[in-house]
Structures are given as structure tokens and as C-alpha cells.
Amino acid sequence: MTLKLHNFFRSSTSTRLRAALNLKGLAYDYIPYVLRDGETRTPEYLAKNPQGLVPTLERADGTVLTQSLAILEWLEETHPEPALLPPDADGRARVRALSYTIACEVHPLNNLRVLFRIRDQFGADDDAQNEWFTHWVTLTFDALETTLATSDQTGTYCHGETPGMADICLYAQIWNNRRFSIALDRWPVIARIYAALDELPAFIMAAPPNQPDAA
Ligand SMILES: N[C@@H](CCC(=O)N[C@@H](CS)C(=O)NCC(=O)O)C(=O)O
Known part of the structure; x- marks a missing residue:
């Protein structure tokens, strides 16, 4: 195919x-x-x-x-x-919830067209757009850190010992955060998981700087 x-x-x-x-x-x-x-x-x-x-x-x-x-x-x-999802229904619900936390609560608010919209409708300059972006990341990553830190289902990765859908969403969002100079120090569990993902060839090969159209 x-x-x-x-x-x-x-x-x-x-x-x-x-x-x-x-x-x-x-x-x-x-x-x-x-x-x-x-x-x-x-x-x-x-x-x-x-x-x-x-x-x-x-x-x-x-x-x-x-x-x-x-x-x-x-x-x-x-x-x-x-598999990107666990075999059990409870595990799948957890991984989907972690994934949606990023995909539904962070990304849509910080998408390019949203940043353009707050610029055009409300006059948000670069600093204001950065503040907006950082606000929504921080709000959600604080909660995500608590969820990950307080669950014994969190392992080397978001769910156990194999990377899955939640890790994919997390890794991608962290690359977005880096463009806005958002460091991970505030979220030690997230930082640890990101470091583990960033050693895997599948993730390294997917990272923005490693693409043919990267500037
Ligand atoms: N919910 C969609 C979102 C897709 C999306 O918003 N993609 C962004 C890039 S990450 C985009 O095309 N943005 C263009 C724009 O905002 O104008 C998905 O997960 O595929």
C-alpha cells in the first residue's frame, strides 16, 4: 500500500x-x-x-x-x-483520555488559524500570542502531569512500557511548545517521558527538524 x-x-x-x-x-x-x-x-x-x-x-x-x-x-x-492502544478497555480509555487532553484541550486553542484570529480580531501581537499559547499549554500540562504522576499505570511511557497514542500526542505537542520556548522543568514526569521517547528512532525520525521541508 x-x-x-x-x-x-x-x-x-x-x-x-x-x-x-x-x-x-x-x-x-x-x-x-x-x-x-x-x-x-x-x-x-x-x-x-x-x-x-x-x-x-x-x-x-x-x-x-x-x-x-x-x-x-x-x-x-x-x-x-x-499496538498504539492497550489490550484492555480501561487501558484504552486512559490512553485515549491522555491523547484527547492534548488533542482536544491544547492543540485547537493554539492552532495557527486561532493565533491569526486573535491577532486580527483583538490585535494580539507576538507577545500576546505567546502568552496565549503558553497559558493553554500550562493549564493542561499541569493537569496532565498530575494524572501521569499519580497513576501506577504510568511507566517509562504514558501507559506502561511501550509507546502508544498518548505518547505520540505528547511528543508532538512538546515540539510545538519548544517553538514558544516552553521548557519542561515544571513537569518532571512529562519531561522524563519525553526524554525516553526522544531516544526512539520512530520518534526521532518524526521530529520536525528531521523532515525534508524543515527550514
Ligand atoms: N483536529 C485536526 C487539526 C488539524 C490542524 O489544525 N492542523 C494544523 C497544523 S498542526 C493546520 O493545518 N493548521 C493550519 C491553520 O491553522 O490554518 C487534526 O488532528 O488533524
């Missing part, structure tokens, strides 16, 4: 998919877009993804998949090994 990943090196939702594809050993063609230049707003791209967002995963038969978490679940169902 030849997969095309329409994505952008700095996009954290794209990083999620790159890490998952790498973990599952799936090769893909890397199709880059520059978000700030509007390259995802062309009629050709909008025909694939009417929201004009990355990532989009395109299959050899032309079928397109959108929304990174839905694509992660699709990858999990179609290529179950290695």
Missing part, C-alpha cells in the same frame, strides 16, 4: 502521524505544504481536505483520510502491530 502523507514539518498533528507510521513500519510519500503561504487553501488541496488543514493521509486508491486521531485509529485497526 503506497500512502501519501500531506503534511508540514512543524505541524504537530502531522508529527503524530509520522510517528505512528514509523512505529508501525509503514512507508509513505512525504508531500509538504507551507501553511503560512496558504498552500493548503488551493482548490486541489481543499478537494482532499475541505478544512484546509494538515495532515491528510491519501491511500493508493485515492481515498483520503483526515483528522489525525481518526487516522491514528484507522492505522491501529488496519495495522494492529505494534
